[in-house]
Each structure stands twice: as structure tokens, then as C-alpha cells.
Amino acid sequence: MVVVMRERASDEQVQGVIAKLIEMGFDVHRSTGALRTVLGAVGGTRQFDTALLEVLDGVQEVHRITEPYKLASRTFKADNTVITIGDVRIGGDEVIVMAGPCSAESEEQVEASAAAVKRAGAKVLRGGAFKPRSSPYSFQGLGEDGLRLLKSAADRHNLKLITEVMDINQLELIERYADILQVGARNMQNFTLLRELGHSKVPVMLKRGLSATIEEWLMSAEYILSGGNMNVMLCERGIRTFESYTRNTLDISAIPVVQKLSHLPIMVDPSHGTGKRDKVAPMARAAVAAGADGLIIEVHCDPDHALSDGAQSMFPSQFDRLMAELRIIAPAIGRSICLEPVARRGWGV
Amino acid sequence: MKADLEDLRNRIDLLDESLVRLLNARAACALEIGRVKRDMGVPIYQPEREAEVLKNVQAVNNGPLDQAAIKRLFERIIDEARHLERIADEVQSKEKG
Numbered sequence: 001m002v003v004v005m006r007e008r009a010s011d012e013q014v015q016g017v018i019a020k021l022i023e024m025g026f027d028v029h030r031s032t033g034a035l036r037t038v039l040g041a042v043g044g045t046r047q048f049d050t051a052l053l054e055v056l057d058g059v060q061e062v063h064r065i066t067e068p069y070k071l072a073s074r075t076f077k078a079d080n081t082v083i084t085i086g087d088v089r090i091g092g093d094e095v096i097v098m099a100g101p102c103s104a105e106s107e108e109q110v111e112a113s114a115a116a117v118k119r120a121g122a123k124v125l126r127g128g129a130f131k132p133r134s135s136p137y138s139f140q141g142l143g144e145d146g147l148r149l150l151k152s153a154a155d156r157h158n159l160k161l162i163t164e165v166m167d168i169n170q171l172e173l174i175e176r177y178a179d180i181l182q183v184g185a186r187n188m189q190n191f192t193l194l195r196e197l198g199h200s201k202v203p204v205m206l207k208r209g210l211s212a213t214i215e216e217w218l219m220s221a222e223y224i225l226s227g228g229n230m231n232v233m234l235c236e237r238g239i240r241t242f243e244s245y246t247r248n249t250l251d252i253s254a255i256p257v258v259q260k261l262s263h264l265p266i267m268v269d270p271s272h273g274t275g276k277r278d279k280v281a282p283m284a285r286a287a288v289a290a291g292a293d294g295l296i297i298e299v300h301c302d303p304d305h306a307l308s309d310g311a312q313s314m315f316p317s318q319f320d321r322l323m324a325e326l327r328i329i330a331p332a333i334g335r336s337i338c339l340e341p342v343a344r345r346g347w348g349v
Numbered sequence: 350m351k352a353d354l355e356d357l358r359n360r361i362d363l364l365d366e367s368l369v370r371l372l373n374a375r376a377a378c379a380l381e382i383g384r385v386k387r388d389m390g391v392p393i394y395q396p397e398r399e400a401e402v403l404k405n406v407q408a409v410n411n412g413p414l415d416q417a418a419i420k421r422l423f424e425r426i427i428d429e430a431r432h433l434e435r436i437a438d439e440v441q442s443k444e445k446g
Contacts, residue, residue, distance in 0.1 A: 015396035022394045027432045030424045034417070 001026070003039040003053055006060045013058025014039070020056060024048055036060075067261065069218045071225040072232075077263045083203050083231045085160050085179050088123045090203075090233055091265035095330050095337040096294035098124035098162055098180075098267075099319060101301075102309035103131050103139065104146035112301035114153035116316035120323045121338035124180065125150060125159040126296055130166055131308055139307040147177040154179075162205060162296070168196050175202050185209050185237055185272075188220050198227015205267060205296075207235045210248070214257055221264060233265040234258055235296060236287075238273035247275025247312075250283050255290045271298040271312045280314055281322045288329050288337070297322075372426065376433055383434035387441065393434045399427055 003021070005014055014030070014037050021028050021041045029040035050062045067073050082091040090096050099117040104110050104127045114125050129146030131139065142149070147163065154161040160179035165171055166187060174181060180203045187193055188209035197204050204224055208217045217234065224232050236255065238248025250273030258266045270283035284295050300306045300313035314322070323338070330337040386393060403420055410419045 011396075011400065018396070019394055022431070022435075027428065027435065029428050032417070032420055032424060 001041040001050070001065060002063045003041065004060045004063075005037045005039070005058050007035045009037060009058035013056075017053065017056050017059060020053065067218070068215070069222040071230075072218045072221045072262050072264060074261060074263050079263060081230070081232075081263045081265060083233060083265060085203060088160055090267075091293050093335055095288055095292065095326065095335050096124065096267075097122045097323065097326070097338070098126045098294065098296040099299045100126040100150075101306065102298050102313060103128040103141050103307060104149050105142070105307050107149055109301060110149045110153045111156075113299060113316075114157045114159060116301060117299050117319065118157040118159055120299075120316070120320045121327075122299075122323075123160065123338065124162050124296075125154040125157070126162050126182075126298070128164050128308075129174075130164065130170060144173060147174065151177040165193070165197075168193055171196055171200065175200060178202060180205055180233075182235075183207060188212055188217065191220075191223055194220055194223035195227055198224045198229050200229055202229075203231035203233065204229060205233045205235050207237045207269070208239065208251075208254070210238075210240045212239070214254060214261065218258075218262055221262070233267055233293070234262070235267040235269055236273070236292075237269040238275075246273075246279060248273055250274060250287075252283075252286050252290050255287065255292050259291060265293040267294040267296055268292040269296045271296070271309070271314075275312050277303070277312055277314055277318070280312065281318065281325070284322055285325055285329055288326050288335070289333065291333060291335075295326075375426070376430060379430035380433060380437055383437050386434075387438060393431060393438065402427065 003017055005017065017039060018028050018030065021039065025043065026041035027043050029042065031038045031040065050064060053059060053062045067075070070076050080091050082089050088096060099120070099122040101109065101113045110127065113127075117125065127146070127150045129141050129143055129150065131141035150161055150163060161177065162180035162182050163174060163178045164182040164184050165174045165178075166184065181197060181200065182205045183190075183193065183197065185207045186209070188207060189212070206217070206221055206224065212220075221232050221234060236251055238246075238250045241249040243249055250268070250270060255266055255268065258264070268284070268287035270280045270287060274280060274283055280297060284297060287295060297319065298309055298313040299316060299319045300310065301316060303310045303313040303315060306313055326337050383393065403423055406423050407416045407419055410416060414422075
């Protein structure tokens with residue numbers, strides 16, 4: 001940490017800060033310049049709040065030079081984390097696509113959507129059974145029946161299943177069905193839930209909060225990792241900005257930033273990121289080109305009659321076309337994407 | 350010319366050796382002071398004494414290093430002495446506790 005003193009701060013003020021740093025367990029390197037003194041603080045094992053130093057007399061600014069998160073950081077682990085779920089590897093060379101309806105509505109709808117996304121090359125089926133909607137009067141999901149429908153459709157088509165867990169009370173139930181537990185944007189800082197997920201053996205996908213900084217997001221991942229669950233992937237899903245044309249602004253730059261700061265896989269959700277069907281494909285292409293480890297996309301067999309998020313769900317034919325485009329983009333940056341589309345090999349049709 | 354450079358470099362090496370010896374002698378003395386401070390229950394950080402040390406070394410400085418340079422160099426020496434005292438203090442309290 002570096003503490004920059006104000007110009008012409010008095011000796012007493014500098015001494016006061018040195019005394020505080022020593023009390024906090026740091027070794028202090030004092031460097032007196034012509035106008036101002038800079039104090040370097042190294043070591044120190046205790047957690048501390050830089051604000052405690054910022055309020056001391058004569059202090060101009062305080063800079064941390066290490067990140068507050070440890071297990072999530074690249075300094076802690078230099079190699080990319082690869083999460084293996086059966087034959088699916090997330091964080092490796094292959095870009096993994098997760099797709100499916102926003103929520104499970106009926107057996108026919110889940111089956112048709114699963115078949116469609118499998119045919120296009122998705123590896124993981126997405127779908128919600130408990131839906132956290134902005135309005136309490138909107139469709140709230142099918143609950144355990146929905147989980148059962150999703151799981152059997154996923155099994156039938158050799159897909160893994162990702163579904164959202166909203167509350168600690170649901171965890172035990174959802175763990176029985178899901179291959180990946182999703183934490184939604186609104187729960188990114190639900191620290192009691194995150195702690196509990198830290199004890200789970202099921203991989204977790206942690207979505208970025210609507211107005212969370214990347215540092216806050218990685219701190220949330222730290223909660224899960226520190227509980228012992230090292231299989232955490234992150235998911236950028238758009239942040240709130242002043243722009244109102246799209247529902248959120250998809251932060252593509254978060255991909256290279258996260259890859260620099262962390263070893264965890266980074267996924268992108270262009271469906272929630274834009275909220276509009278016709279914007280999903282361009283953003284999905286951009287995400288893969290920017291180096292995302294995977295995508296999670298809403299695909300519905302009949303979006304116009306979907307009970308939730310119809311406007312942002314792709315038609316299966318649009319999703320097919322997108323997957324074909326992604327197969328051209330991924331190799332340009334040394335990645336692959338479901339090299340052998342099942343449809344061409346005559347499976348599952 | 351080449352021989353001159355060689356000579357000067359040898360001189361630097363010898364001076365560095367003396368500096369290391371002197372710095373270690375100073376550090377040993379600082380450790381001793383640390384022990385005394387601990388026995389007396391005085392904190393490691395004594396800003397007045399540090400200021401006095403800096404004043405003393407500047408008083409005997411005849412250049413070519415200017416006063417600010419001497420100050421910066423001795424600030425580093427004092428930083429390291431403080432570090433050494435802290436480590437010794439930790440070891441001591443661990444042995445006790």
C-alpha cells in the first residue's frame with residue numbers, strides 16, 4: 001500500500017501516519033521528496049480499511065497495490081481454472097454454449113427447446129424453475145416440477161443442466177437436479193447464500209450484479225471460493241448505465257479485465273445483457289471474439305408465447321444461425337466451438 | 350584508461366564491503382536497542398529519535414551527496430532497522446507466549 005502525504009505535510013503528521021501503519025503491522029518505507037513524502041507500507045497480515053488512513057491528518061491519498069480478493073486472483077493461481085462436468089470442460093479451449101428457455105413452462109416446451117439447442121450445438125441446458133421476477137404478479141415458475149422436467153429433458157439429450165438458486169432453503173433440492181448452480185445478478189451480494197454455496201460440491205455460475213464493479217463481483221466469488229468450492233465461473237450479464245434503449249449495457253470489456261485479474265472462467269449472457277432478441281446475436285459474436293469462455297442464451301421454441309422474457313428469447317432458427325457464425329469466429333482467436341454439430345452427424349434428430 | 354576504470358571499480362567494491370560491515374554493525378546495535386526498549390516497555394517507533402538521527406548525519410555531511418540525498422538514504426536505513434526490531438520483537442513474544 002502507498003500513502004501519499006499532502007504537499008508540505010508537517011513532520012508530526014508524517015510521524016502520526018507512520019505510527020498508525022506500524023500499529024497495523026506494516027513495515028514502513030519512508031521516502032521524503034522535495035514537496036511531499038510518500039510512505040510505502042509492506043507486509044501487514046490483518047484485514048484493514050484504507051479509509052482509516054485516509055482520514056488521518058496530512059494524508060492526501062491511499063492506494064492499495066494488492067487486490068482485496070485472494071483465491072479469485074491470478075496472483076494466487078496463474079493458470080486458468082477449468083471446470084469439468086462429465087465431458088464438458090468450461091474454461092478450456094472450447095467455448096461452451098448454454099441455452100434454453102428462461103423458465104420451464106410445460107413438458108412439451110422444455111422438450112422442444114432442449115432438442116433445438118442440442119441440435120445447434122449447445123452443451124448445457126438452461127432453464128428456471130423458481131423465477132425471481134421484477135413483479136410479484138408475474139409467472140413465478142413451476143418449482144420442483146419444473147426441475148424434474150428440465151433434468152429429464154437434459155438427460156434425454158445428453159446436456160448438462162444449469163438452473164438458478166435464489167434462496168438457501170432451495171439449495172438442497174436444486175443440488176439434486178442441477179449440474180451448475182446459477183446465482184442471479186440480484187443475489188450477487190447475498191453473502192449468506194454465497195457462503196452456503198461455498199460448501200456445495202456443485203459448480204457455481206455467479207452473475208454480475210446490475211451495478212457491481214468488477215472488484216465487488218470478484219469479492220463475491222471469493223466468498224464461494226473461501227468456503228472450499230473452487231468450481232466458480234463468472235457471468236457478465238450487462239450493467240445499468242444511463243442508456244435506456246437496451247435493458248442493460250453489456251460490458252464486453254469485463255471479459256479481458258476479468259481474465260487479467262482472475263483465473264476463473266468468464267461467461268457472457270447476451271440475452272439479459274440487451275433484453276432484445278435482435279441484439280442477442282451481435283453481442284454473442286462480440287463476446288466470443290473478445291475471448292469469453294462461454295455463452296448463456298435464452299432460446300424458446302415459441303418465444304411469442306413465452307411466460308417470461310419472450311422478447312429476448314431467440315427462435316431456434318436464429319440460434320442455429322448464430323452457432324454457425326460462432327464456429328467461424330472462435331477459431332480466429334484460437335478457440336473452438338462444438339466442432340461437430342450433432343445435426344450434421346444425424347444425432348438426436 | 351581501462352586500468353583506471355578497473356582500479357576505481359575495485360575501490361567501489363572495497364567501499365561496499367566496508368559499508369555492509371558498518372550497516373550490519375549498526376543493525377546489531379539497533380537490535381540491542383530494541384531489546385532494551387522492550388525491557389523498558391518503550392514502543393519501537395520513536396519519531397523524535399529518528400529525527401535526531403537524521404539531523405546528526407546531515408550535520409556531519411560534507412557532500413558530494415546533498416542533505417536531501419543523505420536524508421533519503423538514512424530513512425531507508427532506519428526503515429530496515431525498524432523492520433529488524435519488529436521481527437525480533439515477534440520472535441521474542443512467540444517464545445514467551
